[in-house]
Amino acid sequence: MEHLYIDGRNFYNMIINASNKLEEQKEFVNSLNVFPVPDGDTGTNMSMTLKTAVSEIEELKGSSLDSIAKKLAKGALMGARGNSGVIFSQIVRGISKGMEGKEKISAKEFGNSLVEGSKFAYKAVMRPTEGTILTIIRAAGESASKSSNVDIVNLLEEVCNYSEEILNKTPEMLPALKEAKVVDAGGMGLLIILKAMKEALETQMDYTISKEASEAKTQKAAxxxxxxxxxxxxxxxxxxxxxxxxxxxxxxxxxxxxxxxxxxxxxxxxxxxxxxxxxxxxxxxxxxxxxxxxxxxxxxxxxxxxxxxxxxxxxxKEISEPKVELKKYAFIPVAMGEGITNIFRDLGADEIIEGGQTMNPSTQDILESINKLNAENIFILPNNKNIIMSANQAAELSDKKVYVIPTKTIPQGISAITVFNSEVEAEENIDNMNEAIKNVKTGKVTYAVRDTENEGKIIKQGDILGLVEDKIEEVGSDVYTVCEEIASKIMDEDKELITVLYGRDADDETVNKLVERMEEKYPDVDIQSYSGKQPLYYFIISAE
Missing domain, CATH: 3.30.70 (Alpha-Beta Plaits)
Incomplete structure (x- = not known):
């Protein structure tokens, strides 16, 4: 049986199957993250992004290709989590753009939609890196556009084979992948999706959303x-x-x-x-x-x-139209850990999004927090490099004045909100905050979730890892010893303040002894310690 066209029914089933398959294999995708730290969440972010998109089309079974594609794109955009989720949402937007206004599409038109997906994805990234999901969607588009196949199942077979071939070459494109002996996690997630789409079209089955996928359904409608x-x-x-x-x-x-x-x-x-x-x-x-x-x-x-x-x-009237005073400024930091959350509240944060490592908030989550605030200028502090893209996407979707300060760590976020001055204009505050985060050097102490090798360091599961700006600098067996070593690596003669945020598993008495040793070692530096109660990271330490 030939499959010369994709219509609304076909596309619906292709997407449902893709969501189910990615949900099943998300932990496998997570395991491919380069760093062996406990925050590898590419599979989770891509799966939750796709599940939110699927929830938008669940009631559209039997609808036109055009209407399903539009709803899917909107759902992916709003549900995007983490960098991988944001990039994937742009791939979905591009593919949907290629289906705009059509009741059904041919193999050539489907190939063009994959090319559109690649274009949208590359536009979303300021500095595209090859050897990532970007490379795989580009390979998929190139393979499809060059194919002479009119049967879309056969076309997808070619696309999957070529994409897998390129995926296996990603370790040659990114040294970090080669050293960790893994292929790119985002690329693998995309390949799982493409293979699932092919399977659905080939079997012509009617698929239903798996229990896990349906759990992400948004609470709205009728x-x-x-x-x-x-x-x-x-x-x-x-x-x-x-x-x-x-x-x-x-x-x-x-x-x-x-x-x-x-x-x-x-x-x-x-x-x-x-x-x-x-x-x-x-x-x-x-x-x-x-x-x-x-x-x-x-x-x-x-x-x-x-x-x-x-x-x-x-x-x-007074209840249906409450009068809320318009503030000039408001802050939305992302944070995890009761102690860290309290620090931001004490510093004047208006709305705190709980999230961070392993639990990146979606574009929708951030947009909902923005909508809760009645302020002339709203600053978002992502405090994690994997949340910045979602924050930017939410800012673009909002009709309010929203500014994303690109904080990549909790200490950068604390420093940014500390230098804020309510008496000056937004532009001056933005400059001051951006300048402040440049002066913050951050170290973290966590543990290895698997055996691997990183820049010549042999790492075993359970080892204590010390990171400086997301680079593994220390491998040891004692949390407090590694923390001291990391402190020495982030210190230089210009630094005047060390801040130690200790996690929920730390012992107060031992932390106090650690701080005393650091005070002896750095007598001219002000050293502060707080119980951040953060999970995953025993210590987050900064120097500025």
Whole structure:
């Protein structure tokens, strides 16, 4: 049977299968991240981005190719998480652009849409790096555009084979990949998607969204058509569990019998839980047995629904149109860890997005925080290099004046908000904050999640790693010794302040002794220490 066209039904099934397959293999994709630190989340970010996009088209089964493509692009844009998710969202936008206004497309037109996907992706990156997902989407587009195949299954076979061939060459393009003995994680994620699309078109099956994928469905649409009494589970319950010993799949199986719309996602020792249930206390009692609970939020959906159904003319004017004073400035930092969050609050942050390593907020998450604020100028502090692109995308989508200060670490974010001056104009503040973050040198202490080699250093799973500006500088067995070594590497004669943020697993007494040793070693430097209570990183230390 020949497959000469892709119509709405075909494309719908291709995307659903791609989302399901990527969800199944996201941990494999995560394992390909170059650094052996516990924040390799490329697979998770790409999967969550695609799942959010899929939630936009779930009700469009049987719709036209054009309408599905448009909705998919919007969903990917809003759901983009991390750099890999943002780049992937642009690939989806480009592919959808190639399908604009069409009921069905031929092999040649599908090839052109892949080329558009490549163009959009490259435009999204200021300094494109070869050997990444960019290289793979370009290879896919080139292969498709050069092919003479009119059967789209055969075309996709060519595209997948060539893309895989190029993916296997990515270690030759990026030395870090070669040394770690892995191919590019984002490229692998894209290849999984392309192969799944081919499989769906070839089998002509009708695919359904897997349970895991449907958990990411956005909470919206047709609320006024739902009767309050038909809401089966009344309490939207969300929280984080912090623990080193959570079997996520077992935990999900335990919870799913007590509710629906469940999301249980995370890596290593931080797991985010979202569930609709009639017994939030039971859910929390099960979770607290596994670890510490954080950011608990319980909302009565039946009560919310009743409020939504109240007619506008029955709502008092002063309630329906609250007057919120317009502030001149507002700040939105991204942070993880109760102590770090409190530091930003004390420094005047207006809205804090919980996230960071392993849990990058989406474009939608950031945009929702922007929309909560009534301010003339809003500054976003991503505090992580993998969140900057999502923040920029959210800023572009907002109709407010939003400025992204490109902070890559928590100490840079703290330094930026510290030098802020409410008495001067936004442009001067931006210059001052950008100048301040240049003077901050950051070190981190964490652990290795696998055996590898990095710049000649032999690393074994469980080793303590010391990083300076995301470069592995120290490998050891003692957290505090490695921290001292990293402190010496970020110090120079111009530095006047050392700040030590210690994680939730650190011992206060031992930290105090560490600080005392550092004070003896650097008598002319002011040394401050705070309990950041951050996961994954034993220490975040900065010099400025």
């Amino acid at each position: 609320i006024n058509t739902i009767k309050t009494e038909s809401i089966k589970f009344g309490y939207c319950t969300e929280f984080f569990v912090i623990s080193n010993n959570i079997d996520v799949e077992e935990f999900k199986s335990e919870l799913e019998k007590h509710g629906d719309s469940m999301v249980v996602v995370g890596l290593d020792d931080v797991v985010k839980v979202h569930i609709h249930t009639n017994d939030p206390g039971l859910i929390l009692s099960k979770a607290v047995k596994l670890g510490e609970l954080s950011k608990i939020k319980i909302e009565n959906m039946r009560e919310q629904h009743r409020h939504i159904l109240v007619k506008e003319d029955e709502i008092p």
